[in-house]
Amino acid sequence: MAWFFAKRLVSFTVTLALATIVIFTMLEIVPGDPARLMLGINATQDAVDALRQQMGLDIPPLARYFAWVSGMLTGDFGRSYTYSVPVAELIGDRLWVSLPLAMISLALSTLVALPVGIAAASRRGSAADTGIMASTQLGVAIPNFWFAILLVYVFAVTLRWVPAGGFPGWDKGLMPGLTALILPSIALALPQAAILSRVTRSALVEALGEDYIRTARAKGLGRRAVLWRHALRNALIPVVTIMGLQFAFLLAGTIIIENVFYLPGLGRLVFQAITQNDLPVVQNVVMLLVATVIIINFLVDIAYALIDPRLRKREA
Amino acid sequence: MNSFIRTIAAAALVATAWTAPAMAAKDTITLGVVLEPPHLDPTAGAAAAIDEIVYANVFEGLTRIGSKGEILPALAESWEISEDGKTYTFHLHTGVKFHDGSDFDADDVKFSIDRARAEDSTNAQKGLFKAIENVEVVDPATVKVTLSSPAGNFLFNMGWGDAVMVAAESAEGNKENPVGTGPFKFSSWSKGSAIEIVRNDAYWGKPVALSKATFRIIPDASAAIAALQAGDVDGFPNFPAPEAIPAFQADPRFSVVIGSTEGETILAMNNKRAPFDNLKVRAAISSAIDRKAIIDGAMFGLGTPIGTHFAPHHPAYDAETINTWPYDVEKAKALLKEAGFENGIKAKLTLPPPTYARRGGEIIASQLRAIGIDLEIVPVEWKQWLEGPFKGDFDMTIVSHTEPMDIGIYANPGYYFGYDGKEFQAVMDKLNLTTDEAARYGLMADAQKIIARDAVNVYLFELAKTGVWDAKINGLWENSPVQANDLTGVSWSD
Numbered sequence: 001m002a003w004f005f006a007k008r009l010v011s012f013t014v015t016l017a018l019a020t021i022v023i024f025t026m027l028e029i030v031p032g033d034p035a036r037l038m039l040g041i042n043a044t045q046d047a048v049d050a051l052r053q054q055m056g057l058d059i060p061p062l063a064r065y066f067a068w069v070s071g072m073l074t075g076d077f078g079r080s081y082t083y084s085v086p087v088a089e090l091i092g093d094r095l096w097v098s099l100p101l102a103m104i105s106l107a108l109s110t111l112v113a114l115p116v117g118i119a120a121a122s123r124r125g126s127a128a129d130t131g132i133m134a135s136t137q138l139g140v141a142i143p144n145f146w147f148a149i150l151l152v153y154v155f156a157v158t159l160r161w162v163p164a165g166g167f168p169g170w171d172k173g174l175m176p177g178l179t180a181l182i183l184p185s186i187a188l189a190l191p192q193a194a195i196l197s198r199v200t201r202s203a204l205v206e207a208l209g210e211d212y213i214r215t216a217r218a219k220g221l222g223r224r225a226v227l228w229r230h231a232l233r234n235a236l237i238p239v240v241t242i243m244g245l246q247f248a249f250l251l252a253g254t255i256i257i258e259n260v261f262y263l264p265g266l267g268r269l270v271f272q273a274i275t276q277n278d279l280p281v282v283q284n285v286v287m288l289l290v291a292t293v294i295i296i297n298f299l300v301d302i303a304y305a306l307i308d309p310r311l312r313k314r315e316a
Numbered sequence: 317m318n319s320f321i322r323t324i325a326a327a328a329l330v331a332t333a334w335t336a337p338a339m340a341a342k343d344t345i346t347l348g349v350v351l352e353p354p355h356l357d358p359t360a361g362a363a364a365a366i367d368e369i370v371y372a373n374v375f376e377g378l379t380r381i382g383s384k385g386e387i388l389p390a391l392a393e394s395w396e397i398s399e400d401g402k403t404y405t406f407h408l409h410t411g412v413k414f415h416d417g418s419d420f421d422a423d424d425v426k427f428s429i430d431r432a433r434a435e436d437s438t439n440a441q442k443g444l445f446k447a448i449e450n451v452e453v454v455d456p457a458t459v460k461v462t463l464s465s466p467a468g469n470f471l472f473n474m475g476w477g478d479a480v481m482v483a484a485e486s487a488e489g490n491k492e493n494p495v496g497t498g499p500f501k502f503s504s505w506s507k508g509s510a511i512e513i514v515r516n517d518a519y520w521g522k523p524v525a526l527s528k529a530t531f532r533i534i535p536d537a538s539a540a541i542a543a544l545q546a547g548d549v550d551g552f553p554n555f556p557a558p559e560a561i562p563a564f565q566a567d568p569r570f571s572v573v574i575g576s577t578e579g580e581t582i583l584a585m586n587n588k589r590a591p592f593d594n595l596k597v598r599a600a601i602s603s604a605i606d607r608k609a610i611i612d613g614a615m616f617g618l619g620t621p622i623g624t625h626f627a628p629h630h631p632a633y634d635a636e637t638i639n640t641w642p643y644d645v646e647k648a649k650a651l652l653k654e655a656g657f658e659n660g661i662k663a664k665l666t667l668p669p670p671t672y673a674r675r676g677g678e679i680i681a682s683q684l685r686a687i688g689i690d691l692e693i694v695p696v697e698w699k700q701w702l703e704g705p706f707k708g709d710f711d712m713t714i715v716s717h718t719e720p721m722d723i724g725i726y727a728n729p730g731y732y733f734g735y736d737g738k739e740f741q742a743v744m745d746k747l748n749l750t751t752d753e754a755a756r757y758g759l760m761a762d763a764q765k766i767i768a769r770d771a772v773n774v775y776l777f778e779l780a781k782t783g784v785w786d787a788k789i790n791g792l793w794e795n796s797p798v799q800a801n802d803l804t805g806v807s808w809s810d
Binding site: 032043044090156163164167262276278 | 362
């Protein structure tokens with residue numbers, strides 16, 4: 001287990017280091033002067049030059065790269081060009097929206113998908129199974145922004161149960177915050193739940209066809225006991241993989257839903273920063289998202305090893 | 317006696333009961349804005365989103381620009397201009413306080429102006445202060461500004477958001493915590509979400525009707541529609557979804573107000589580069605453009621055709637200029653033949669990201685094909701646009717010039733479209749020497765005619781300001797002579 005862990009840790013660190021180089025280089029070759037972009041087309045050249053100096057753009061790229069990496073290691077993410085506040089502060093605020101949103105969506109999707117997938121697998125071929133599979137097909141096919149707009153029209157515009165969007169901030173209380181996140185979470189969770197229940201069903205169906213299941217049944221174990229004790233555990237590996245990928249997507253890829261509900265999340269922060277050429281923010285948010293994906297993969301790997309002891313042994 | 321008092325008391329009660337709904341009339345407003353400002357200091361950034369929050373609400377200048385583009389007194393209650401037009405003496409309102417409680421006086425004026433024109437200033441409109449030679453504090457309520465040469469538009473310049481008055485003690489912090497003298501003071505900003513301003517009870521002037529205003533940041537067009545319909549916001553002074561306008565026009569709960577902005581949208585031509593250095597070629601192109609088709613096709617019919625580089629809502633606009641080069645394909649072909657290009661022209665049309673440019677560009681390309689001009693469309697990002705066309709490296713491009721009263725850019729031969737017109741420059745010099753409003757309007761009209769006649773660029777249309785708000789709101793601006801949401805006159809009717 002220790003060797004397995006160490007190997008994963010090395011590849012984790014190398015991937016992160018490579019990511020810093022790729023991100024920095026990409027932003028370096030993007031054309032355009034951030035200072036000119038901020039001051040607009042009527043600004044005089046000396047005002048632009050003064051701003052360039054303030055922003056530290058007159059320092060050579062290599063020095064800026066090392067300053068960035070060493071800053072990150074000490075927890076200093078630099079200052080945003082546009083907002084002129086520390087980037088860490090901006091990211092922190094946004095995480096308080098994006099993280100709960102991702103977690104609620106994942107919880108919703110898991111709570112729906114696992115029972116549905118298990119029910120479908122255990123009644124394979126029945127009318128219920130066919131019905132469930134057809135509706136998940138629909139769930140996968142519906143674009144989530146369209147579903148989001150539909151939700152807004154029904155629950156915000158027509159029924160007026162919840163606001164059409166926006167986020168009041170957690171300081172206004174738990175309930176207003178949760179109310180603001182409920183529609184976006186549902187919109188995000190639907191396609192994820194559809195995918196996850198299909199994966200659960202097919203993994204379970206496959207597991208139920210294995211020899212050890214027949215053995216267990218022959219031993220005299222009931223259908224129910226076999227399903228829960230033997231088949232499910234073995235079917236969990238692909239399910240956990242998909243959940244890991246989904247969580248990374250929910251954290252980083254929610255920009256469209258954030259726009260539909262105008263939520264101040266990470267996705268919108270990075271989008272806005274790109275359009276405004278706010279390099280410190282782009283650099284650090286992208287880095288954070290990359291790091292999150294790598295960490296989640298790392299955790300998923302560890303989870304595999306916990307679910308399936310054979311994996312630990314093979315790697316060792 | 318007792319019964320008399322009781323009757324009075326009862327009457328008073330009834331009266332209060334009757335007036336109670338009126339007393340409780342809404343005095344807060346929530347407005348949607350599409351772009352979040354990068355920060356809230358109008359003296360340190362070009363973003364219109366800054367002025368949309370703070371102009372006239374939080375910050376005030378010596379003068380201010382009114383809803384029709386006229387110059388109004390603000391912190392300066394009056395002024396005198398010397399005979400030679402070089403010295404402006406401003407008399408300030410007394411008893412004015414900044415939001416942090418400190419006094420506003422002549423020292424703050426000197427500080428604000430000197431800061432904006434300083435060597436290391438990052439004011440995006442530093443050019444506004446170029447003419448200033450010296451700022452002198454005469455007494456706490458009087459400031460004398462001396463110019464190196466007369467600048468007739470000086471009072472207008474001092475009304476820009478970039479020229480507002482700030483205090484030395486708080487200027488550095490204005491980006492995050494703006495401290496001005498206006499009728500509203502900054503309350504809170506949750507990044508990416510909303511900005512709140514509240515009534516300043518210590519305001520020196522007429523108090524505002526609203527006790528609180530919230531600007532919610534809603535960048536997505538469909539979200540904007542839903543937010544209005546769900547009642548999450550009371551209005552959008554600049555509504556981002558033109559396709560939904562008919563639906564709101566049909567809904568009695570909303571007012572739809574279509575005005576104009578300061579955004580002259582032009583098809584710019586590189587006057588320094590062949591064949592566009594030839595007046596006949598430029599005139600041919602101008603005659604080949606059907607403005608109405610562009611407005612209908614690219615802008616959902618919203619926009620006012622213009623014949624020159626001037627806002628049509630301004631009293632000095634010369635409406636006749638639209639007939640300088642009327643839409644006439646045959647004449648355009650003839651002009652092109654006279655210029656020696658009967659076999660056609662090949663050129664590049666560089667398009668920045670906004671819809672007016674991208675969609676408008678396609679329509680223009682097809683219109684020009686009709687007279688034998690073959691355009692290659694090159695879509696670019698703003699950054700590339702600033703590095704290329706804006707530095708003079710282009711054939712043709714489409715862009716909207718949103719600064720107010722910016723016809724002066726035609727006097728600068730180094731500006732990106734490269735127009736070097738001596739007659740125009742002479743009119744501009746004269747305009748700078750003139751302070752009389754009527755005489756200035758006359759000269760502005762002359763200037764408009766000259767650039768129309770010289771077909772420097774094709775003047776397409778003025779960007780519309782499309783406002784959608786609750787029908788009970790009064791006093792929001794119809795046009796935007798400056799990019800602002802001036803809330804000082806806004807109130808709710810019962």
